[in-house]
Amino acid sequence: MKGTLLLLALLVTGELGFQRTEACVPFFGVYLGILSGNRIGLHTELAPFDPTVEEKKAFEKIQDCYEEEGLKAKTEDMKLMTTILFSSECRLYYTKEVLKSILVKFSKKLTHRS
Numbered sequence: 001m002k003g004t005l006l007l008l009a010l011l012v013t014g015e016l017g018f019q020r021t022e023a024c025v026p027f028f029g030v031y032l033g034i035l036s037g038n039r040i041g042l043h044t045e046l047a048p049f050d051p052t053v054e055e056k057k058a059f060e061k062i063q064d065c066y067e068e069e070g071l072k073a074k075t076e077d078m079k080l081m082t083t084i085l086f087s088s089e090c091r092l093y094y095t096k097e098v099l100k101s102i103l104v105k106f107s108k109k110l111t112h113r114s
Contacts (some may be wrong), residue, residue, distance in 0.1 A: 028102045031081065034063045035074050 026048065033045035043064055046056060066074055084090065085102065 025098060025101045025105070028081075028085075029105050030059070032105055034059060035066055035078065037063065037067050039063070 026045075029045040031044075033042040034040065039060065043061060044054065046059060051059070066077075085099070091099070
């Protein structure tokens with residue numbers, strides 16, 4: 001499943017013509033929308049991309065996979081993503097503003113889950 005998300009992120013980044021730094025924050029927004037298990041939250045994160053019905057259904061299927069795997073799988077995947085995001089390579093590549101924006105998204109999603 002992790003490989004699927006990475007591939008999806010790369011495809012979206014390339015298809016939409018984003019620079020990697022520009023795509024980073026929206027990617028994490030959609031990623032957290034998927035992990036939230038909340039369809040409304042997912043659709044809110046997808047809305048800026050004006051997805052088709054088929055694209056929404058595809059993201060919902062990914063969300064369903066995470067829901068089936070449960071909290072442990074979500075937690076492990078978030079740990080992996082956090083490790084990648086805060087690796088020395090990413091910290092050198094992304095600006096502090098980008099990293100801060102992602103942290104804000106993580107914080108908002110975590111506080112809405114409680």
